[in-house]
Amino acid sequence: MSTSTEQQSTEAAAFLPSPEFAATARISSMEQYEEMYRESIDSPDTFWAKEANDLSWQEPWSSVLEWNAPDAKWFSGAKVNMAENCLDRHLTSSRKNKAAILWEGEFGEKRTFTYQQLHREVCRFSNALLNEGVQAGDRVLLYMPMIPEAVIAMLACARIGAVHSVVFGGFSVESIVDRLSDCQATYVVTSDGSYRRGKAIPLKANVDEALKSYSGVKKCFVVQRTNTDIEMIDGRDVWWHDVTEAASVHHTAPGFDSEHPLFILYTSGSTGKPKGVLHTTGGYMVGTYSTCKYIFDMNDEDVYWCTADVGWITGHSYICYGPLLNGVTQVMYEGAPNYPDFSRFWKMVEDYSVSIFYTAPTAIRAFIKAGDDLPNAYDLSSLRLLGTVGEPINPEAWLWYHKVIGGGKCPIVDTWWQTETGAIMISPLPGATPTKPGTATRPFFGVDAVILDENGNECPLNTSGKLVVRKPWPSMLRGIYGDPQRFKDTYWSEYEGYYSVGDGAQKDDDKNTWIIGRLDDVLNVSGHRLGTAEIESALVAHSAVAEAAIVGRPHEIKGQAVVGFVILKGDQEAGDELVQELRKHVANLIGALARPDDLYIVAALPKTRSGKIMRRLLKELVATGKVTGNTTTLEDPKVIDDLVAKLQG
Ligand code: WTA
Numbered sequence: 001m002s003t004s005t006e007q008q009s010t011e012a013a014a015f016l017p018s019p020e021f022a023a024t025a026r027i028s029s030m031e032q033y034e035e036m037y038r039e040s041i042d043s044p045d046t047f048w049a050k051e052a053n054d055l056s057w058q059e060p061w062s063s064v065l066e067w068n069a070p071d072a073k074w075f076s077g078a079k080v081n082m083a084e085n086c087l088d089r090h091l092t093s094s095r096k097n098k099a100a101i102l103w104e105g106e107f108g109e110k111r112t113f114t115y116q117q118l119h120r121e122v123c124r125f126s127n128a129l130l131n132e133g134v135q136a137g138d139r140v141l142l143y144m145p146m147i148p149e150a151v152i153a154m155l156a157c158a159r160i161g162a163v164h165s166v167v168f169g170g171f172s173v174e175s176i177v178d179r180l181s182d183c184q185a186t187y188v189v190t191s192d193g194s195y196r197r198g199k200a201i202p203l204k205a206n207v208d209e210a211l212k213s214y215s216g217v218k219k220c221f222v223v224q225r226t227n228t229d230i231e232m233i234d235g236r237d238v239w240w241h242d243v244t245e246a247a248s249v250h251h252t253a254p255g256f257d258s259e260h261p262l263f264i265l266y267t268s269g270s271t272g273k274p275k276g277v278l279h280t281t282g283g284y285m286v287g288t289y290s291t292c293k294y295i296f297d298m299n300d301e302d303v304y305w306c307t308a309d310v311g312w313i314t315g316h317s318y319i320c321y322g323p324l325l326n327g328v329t330q331v332m333y334e335g336a337p338n339y340p341d342f343s344r345f346w347k348m349v350e351d352y353s354v355s356i357f358y359t360a361p362t363a364i365r366a367f368i369k370a371g372d373d374l375p376n377a378y379d380l381s382s383l384r385l386l387g388t389v390g391e392p393i394n395p396e397a398w399l400w401y402h403k404v405i406g407g408g409k410c411p412i413v414d415t416w417w418q419t420e421t422g423a424i425m426i427s428p429l430p431g432a433t434p435t436k437p438g439t440a441t442r443p444f445f446g447v448d449a450v451i452l453d454e455n456g457n458e459c460p461l462n463t464s465g466k467l468v469v470r471k472p473w474p475s476m477l478r479g480i481y482g483d484p485q486r487f488k489d490t491y492w493s494e495y496e497g498y499y500s501v502g503d504g505a506q507k508d509d510d511k512n513t514w515i516i517g518r519l520d521d522v523l524n525v526s527g528h529r530l531g532t533a534e535i536e537s538a539l540v541a542h543s544a545v546a547e548a549a550i551v552g553r554p555h556e557i558k559g560q561a562v563v564g565f566v567i568l569k570g571d572q573e574a575g576d577e578l579v580q581e582l583r584k585h586v587a588n589l590i591g592a593l594a595r596p597d598d599l600y601i602v603a604a605l606p607k608t609r610s611g612k613i614m615r616r617l618l619k620e621l622v623a624t625g626k627v628t629g630n631t632t633t634l635e636d637p638k639v640i641d642d643l644v645a646k647l648q649g
Contacts (some may be wrong), residue, residue, distance in 0.1 A: 013622035025431020040445035058255030069497040074283030079255030083159035086324035087119040106335030125156035127247035136161030139185040145194030165264040168311025171591040176210035193226035200226040200546040204289035260283030267419040268521035268531035276481030287475025288322035305331035313419040342370035346378040358387035362526040390527025398437035416440035422475030439512040464506040469499040523552040537590040553622040564596035576600040
């Protein structure tokens with residue numbers, strides 16, 4: 001649900017942080033924000049050195065930033081260990097016996113890890129990885145449920161310098177194969193299965209299937225979660241509990257170069273296969289640490305809960321790394337928000353006295369639909385700060401979140417960022433920034449975000465353009481794995497030396513940035529990025545399909561729904577059975593989240609004379625049922641009439 005420009009009334013009442021919140025917040029006034037922001041832009045070296053000095057470095061940096069666009073080196077020359085900063089650093093203080101993770105399974109089982117216990121488990125698994133031959137720089141693919149072992153595995157990789165690549169558990173066999181072979185992974189960590197709405201979903205079986213098409217994996221570590229019957233291949237598969245039991249709990253964290261790769265995370269682009277976004281160690285660490293500290297205003301007394309999955313960037317930066325770097329206590333939940341019903345989150349907020357809650361607009365819209373009675377039945381008074389991420393939040397959802405969940409007293413941080421940016425880029429600071437429903441407001445420290453027109457000039461206020469970042473920031477991506485040219489072309493070529501975000505945006509009279517949505521052929525379905533090209537190529541991979549076009553249409557809960565149009569090969573029979581088969585085919589090739597909500601078998605697609613599909617017209621058609629946009633470049637205008645008739649049924 002994109003925020004339409006009409007909705008952006010600049011006169012809309014702003015919500016000011018309460019004096020009580022501001023009184024204890026790290027940043028408590030706009031003057032303080034402006035002053036620090038100025039310093040972060042004018043003297044980034046001084047600003048980021050100060051932030052970095054909160055953390056521990058085994059050897060100091062020789063320079064804070066070396067910038068040769070688009071290549072950045074942050075904290076060059078330093079030696080650092082990410083896991084040591086997340087864990088060992090807290091063991092010499094009272095945080096040692098503080099809960100790091102309060103985990104809850106779908107069935108209500110509870111497991112608690114103090115910082116000391118988490119440290120022991122991470123050391124154990126680090127040693128297990130080393131014992132099985134994993135070396136610094138090796139790529140380890142993780143395909144895991146939301147269980148503590150997922151975080152333990154990420155931290156253990158980081159600890160020994162192995163590069164993790166987490167694949168969301170909802171992705172299919174084909175997606176695993178693509179990612180394994182793109183990053184040439186040699187190790188896999190998975191589990192027998194995962195629970196989703198009470199049902200055991202096979203994970204190891206998917207990995208087995210994937211490993212039939214990719215032979216580079218030496219060892220596969222398997223966590224036992226669902227006790228599902230699985231095949232363990234001799235010499236290749238080992239049980240997590242066996243190898244960790246045999247491993248020592250002692251491990252000294254070695255220092256790695258600040259630019260040592262930390263992880264690769266695949267995300268969809270407008271063309272081709274998903275790209276492996278590469279993040280490195282020192283800068284990403286400082287970026288995730290600082291954003292948690294200032295934007296979530298994390299304190300030792302807080303109980304923080306981010307409802308994302310570790311398979312997405314939010315789970316990396318704001319479940320695994322940022323919160324642990326800050327020594328906070330966090331809740332981690334295994335399953336679905338509606339299991340057994342839509343009161344699950346509110347029950348957990350009450351049970352754990354959650355104080356900071358971070359979720360997605362799509363979830364909020366689903367909660368609204370489920371009714372106020374559910375949250376109203378729980379004591380949510382422990383909450384002091386709310387956050388959202390993933391897509392523009394529609395004002396209705398914002399206001400409901402503020403009133404019904406936040407009791408009218410919690411600031412909301414609407415955080416804009418991306419897999420590529422590594423950390424939050426535009427967001428209110430909760431003790432300082434006046435907020436308005438629907439805007440992510442102001443740039444974080446060090447973020448030089450502007451809105452440019454086609455000619456590279458800054459857009460006047462209240463005029464939309466392309467969002468661009470002009471200066472490097474610590475947690476920025478360092479490349480697309482194995483494809484430096486695609487990295488340059490995708491992000492750095494439109495405006496030479498500037499980072500092109502791919503989102504449209506505009507600023508209001510108060511300098512707030514309103515994100516309008518993706519400008520490229522990327523859909524945002526329930527806050528997840530999906531490339532239209534990726535779904536189209538899945539469809540044409542089916543033997544019945546000659547041509548396919550995918551567009552998004554507004555969807556009440558998911559933000560966008562996936563709509564497909566296909567032209568069949570000459571001899572194929574169109575019918576509902578085939579439609580269902582094609583939808584399933586996409587789910588099999590990519591994952592259930594990419595399955596088209598609607599799929600139309602059509603005789604022709606609207607094309608330009610040069611043969612390009614005019615997605616703009618299809619988009620309008622599925623959103624409004626008609627086409628009023630400019631059709632002068634259409635090769636055959638009659639195609640539109642046929643499509644309108646088809647959609648009317
Ligand atoms: C969108 C998710 C508006 C945006 C962290 C961006 C948002 C894409 C917001 C990145 C927000 C994310 N307001 N739009 N607060 N947060 N987006 O890589 O289009 O999965 O480019 O990272 O999500 O999605 P990604």
